[in-house]
Amino acid sequence: xxxxxxxxxxxxxxxxxxxxxxxxxxxxxxxxxxxxxxxxxxxxxxxxxxxxxxxxxxxxxxxxxxxxxxxxxxxxxxxxxxxxxxxxxxxxxxxxxxxxxxxxxxxxxxxxxxxxxxxxxxxxxxxxxxxxxxxxxxxxxxxxxxxxxxxxxxxxxxxxxxxxxxxxxxxxxxxxxxxxxxxxxxxxxxxxxxxxxxxxxxxxxxxxxxxxxxxxxxxxxxxxxxxxxxxxxxxxxxxxxxxxxxxxxxxxxxxxxxxxxxxxxxxxxxxxxxxxxxxxxxxxxxxxxxxxxxxxxxxxxxxxxxxxxxxxxxxxxxxxxxxxxxxxxxxxxxxxxxxxxxxxxxxxxxxxxxxxxxxxxxxxxxxxxxxxxxxxxxxxxxxxxxxxxxxxxxxxxxxxxxxxxxxxxxxxxxxxxxxxxxxxxxxxxxxxxxxxxxxxxxxxxxxxxxxxxxxxxxxxxxxxxxxxxxxxxxxxxxxxxxxxxxxxxxxxxxxxxxxxxxxxxxxxxxxxxxxxxxxxxxxxxxxxxxxxxxxxxxxxxxxxxxxxxxxxxxxxxxxxxxxxxxxxxxxxxxxxxxxxxxxxxxxxxxxxxxxxxxxxx
Numbered sequence: 133x134x135x136x137x138x139x140x141x142x143x144x145x146x147x148x149x150x151x152x153x154x155x156x157x158x159x160x161x162x163x164x165x166x167x168x169x170x171x172x173x174x175x176x177x178x179x180x181x182x183x184x185x186x187x188x189x190x191x192x193x194x195x196x197x198x199x200x201x202x203x204x205x206x207x208x209x210x211x212x213x214x215x216x217x218x219x220x221x222x223x224x225x226x227x228x229x230x231x232x233x234x235x236x237x238x239x240x241x242x243x244x245x246x247x248x249x250x251x252x253x254x255x256x257x258x259x260x261x262x263x264x265x266x267x268x269x270x271x272x273x274x275x276x277x278x279x280x281x282x283x284x285x286x287x288x289x290x291x292x293x294x295x296x297x298x299x300x301x302x303x304x305x306x307x308x309x310x311x312x313x314x315x316x317x318x319x320x321x322x323x324x325x326x327x328x329x330x331x332x333x334x335x336x337x338x339x340x341x342x343x344x345x346x347x348x349x350x351x352x353x354x355x356x357x358x359x360x361x362x363x364x365x366x367x368x369x370x371x372x373x374x375x376x377x378x379x380x381x382x383x384x385x386x387x388x389x390x391x392x393x394x395x396x397x398x399x400x401x402x403x404x405x406x407x408x409x410x411x412x413x414x415x416x417x418x419x420x421x422x423x424x425x426x427x428x429x430x431x432x433x434x435x436x437x438x439x440x441x442x443x444x445x446x447x448x449x450x451x452x453x454x455x456x457x458x459x460x461x462x463x464x465x466x467x468x469x470x471x472x473x474x475x476x477x478x479x480x481x482x483x484x485x486x487x488x489x490x491x492x493x494x495x496x497x498x499x500x501x502x503x504x505x506x507x508x509x510x511x512x513x514x515x516x517x518x519x520x521x522x523x524x525x526x527x528x529x530x531x532x533x534x535x536x537x538x539x540x541x542x543x544x545x546x547x548x549x550x551x552x553x554x555x556x557x558x559x560x561x562x563x564x565x566x567x568x569x570x571x572x573x574x575x576x577x578x579x580x581x582x583x584x585x586x587x588x589x590x591x592x593x594x595x596x597x598x599x600x601x602x603x604x605x606x607x608x609x610x611x612x613x614x615x616x617x618x619x620x621x622x623x624x625x626x627x628x629x630x631x632x633x634x635x636x637x638x639x640x641x642x643x644x645x646x647x648x649x650x651x652x653x654x655x656x657x658x659x660x661x662x663x664x665x666x667x668x669x670x671x672x673x674x675x676x677x678x679x680x681x682x683x684x685x686x687x688x689x690x691x692x693x694x695x696x697x698x699x700x701x702x703x704x705x706x707x708x709x710x711x712x713x714x715x716x717x718x719x720x721x722x723x724x725x726x727x728x729x730x731x732x733x
Contacts, residue, residue: 159663160367161670162695163728164685166678169661169671171654171725172670180731182645204643206555208620209636211239212495214503216460219617221558225498233460235482236548237624239505240473240492247544247624247631251510254285254528256534262530263301264519266468271523272308272319273536274298278309279319285526285538293317293325296636298337302346308427309346311336316348316357338389342380342428345408347387350377354387357409365400366410381433381446386414388423390626395423395437399450415452417445417730427467427474430493434474436464441476441491443500453501461489468520468527475507475527477517485511486531488520508539544631548624554588554617555639562614562644565593569624570637571605578627581634583608587615614644649732651703658713658723666687676721682708682728691733703730 158711160167179254206220213229226658238248257275264273269523270281273288277297280288296314303309303474309318309328313335315326328346336357339350346357352368356377365387373391380386387410388397398410417423417437425436433444433452440459444452462479469475474594487509495503508527508675515532522528527539557563565585572581580599583606586592593615596608620639624632657678661671687691687706707729714724 144672161655162693163653163655163730164690164692164694165679166673167671168655168657168678168683169663171375171656172725174304174652174654174725176650176652178650180648180650182647204557204641206639206641207556207636208552210242211237211505212242212492212503213497214239214492214495215505216458216497217553218515219434219554220552220556222560227497230497230503230553232551232553232619233482233506234548234550235506235508236545237505237550239550240490244633244635245550245622245624246633247548248508249539249545250543250545250628251508251537252540252543253510253512253535254290254538255280255282256328257534260533261299261656262518262532262534262536263298264521264528264530264536265301265303266521266523266528267303267306267308268322268693270299270308271521271528273519273530274301274310277312279308279325281319281323285523285528289323291319291323291325296335299335299337302339302341304341307682309339309341311339311348314370316346328359329357329362330360331357338375338378340378340656342378342385343383345385347378347385347408349378349389352391354378363407365408366398374635377423377435379426379428379433381428381431384446384450386426386428386433388414388426390422393420393422395421397423397452400706411450414450415454421457424463425466427469429469429474432493434467434476434491436467436476438463440464440468440638441478441489441504443502445500453500456498458489458501458504460702461506464489465517467521468522470522473678474502475520475522475529477520477529479516481509482506484514486507486514486517488517488527488529508537509545510537513537542714543628544626546626546628550622550634552620554619556617556644557641559643559645560616561646563617563618563641564614564644565610565618565639565641567610567640568594568608568620569605569640570608571635573604573633573635575599575601575603575632576626576630577601579630579632580625581606581632582623583637584621584623585610585639586619586621588617593618647732649701651701651730652727653694653730654725654727656713657726659716675724678680679724679726680711682726694730701730704733705729706731 134381160169210229213227217230218232236248240248259276279291282288298311298312300311309320315333318328319325324447334350336350348357352396353374355364356363370391377391378482397414399414400408401411403409422438427434428478435442439462440457442454444454456716464476466477472494476489478489488507490507492503513531513535519530528586582597584595594610598606657673657675663669663671689704694701709727711725714723
């Protein structure tokens with residue numbers, strides 16, 4: 133086929149078509165509702181490359197050196213940033229040293245993840261509520277109406293001289309103060325206790341030694357106990373209010389508690405007579421978030437509430453500013469600290485059993501949000517954590533209603549897992565995930581490592597298991613449909629005497645960016661064009677009007693319809709080029725060929 137126009141000769145026009153709206157001009161295309169004959173020799177239709185070309189402009193070694201048109205990689209080689217990262221990269225706070233969740237995995241040594249120490253039952257007591265404190269020499273555990281202590285967590289000896297049911301214990305570092313339903317007692321190096329005060333018998337349910345003062349609470353009353361007096365600091369106007377936390381930061385003493393669904397926390401001042409008096413409210417809490425415990429450590433405060441854990445810092449006016457709520461494990465009831473770590477007893481430990489969460493106070497994932505991960509646990513008891521302590525390098529925790537457990541550094545849990553959270557490759561588009569490679573310390577006999585990759589719905593993409601003695605790496609080839617997000621879960625197993633350690637893993641994938649089609653269409657825009665295989669049908673256009681229409685669409689980046697034969701496409705005019713064909717006698721503008729670059733939308 134060919135077509136001819138007066139004076140100017142062009143190549144073959146486009147094929148005819150049949151749309152639902154009948155075509156009046158055959159052998160043309162339609163753009164934004166207007167029909168045009170085209171120069172077929174200049175017509176092109178192709179896909180646009182999905183990634184921009186880049187040039188390395190520095191000597192910095194990073195992922196930017198990788199060719200984006202090859203596979204993309206996502207790595208993990210350390211996990212010390214802790215848990216709680218549900219999604220990577222799309223969240224501005226996400227980092228490559230974090231993950232979503234774990235159980236039985238020690239993540240706190242950089243560049244490896246190993247099994248945690250196992251725990252051993254150290255003591256069984258006859259108590260519905262267990263209280264526990266540790267000094268430099270002993271661990272003290274309440275046993276109903278008595279208290280037992282141990283210097284080695286193996287031999288336990290009962291204190292003598294106590295009366296009443298134990299309701300709380302605290303320490304000044306050397307001596308232990310024991311509050312019962314009858315009185316407050318003191319125990320030092322001897323097993324025999326003595327009365328702390330001669331102020332008269334009283335039942336105290338809260339006790340703390342802060343700033344060289346012994347503060348006790350009884351129902352809604354809180355006061356200071358000396359060897360001879362009990363000085364009331366505050367009687368709360370609500371009879372149901374209970375004082376649950378007493379702690380000090382420097383010379384400041386804080387006291388708080390809750391009633392109903394409201395928590396209160398106050399700072400204190402000293403009167404001219406030297407007595408303590410509550411001052412202003414130090415912090416406010418959300419309705420329903422009940423203040424259950426607090427720990428002052430290293431100049432900061434860790435708050436345990438019915439909803440979770442908060443880290444707080446002291447302001448210049450003695451108020452506390454706390455950070456985001458760590459609510460992954462429900463409420464928090466107790467704390468212990470040593471070195472750079474704090475251990476917290478929580479309500480909802482993942483999977484079976486009960487255990488602790490560890491916070492690293494030298495690593496923060498956001499302002500006032502320390503890194504955290506699950507820690508030692510027991511599967512022998514699913515009760516609530518009632519007390520936590522650190523003694524001799526071991527972590528000790530009491531579980532209601534009758535057991536005390538301690539970590540055992542000579543053994544390991546037999547299985548643990550760590551879940552990466554959702555991996556997005558930095559985009560919400562789908563991904564084609566092709567391979568995962570992992571490396572680990574040489575496996576010993578009875579040790580194994582399993583990796584599983586799942587999509588956003590939890591459907592398996594692939595998994596592999598390595599139990600070969602001495603093996604140090606494993607490659608998992610992945611095939612399947614594109615996914616929007618994926619996650620990587622490693623499970624480490626051993627026989628309890630040794631632990632495999634994961635060193636790093638690398639996931640290979642390729643974001644499936646939306647495809648964009650490109651058309652280069654030379655539109656013949658003449659005042660008169662003979663079409664329909666030169667059979668005499670003419671197509672008349674005003675060149676200035678049509679090129680103005682095209683320029684407007686280009687300027688506005690309007691979404692318009694482009695039609696070829698039986699097919700229609702939503703496009704925008706990305707660019708255009710006007711080439712002159714001729715200037716006819718009597719014409720007020722040039723006869724042109726306008727080549728438009730159309731991109732699919």
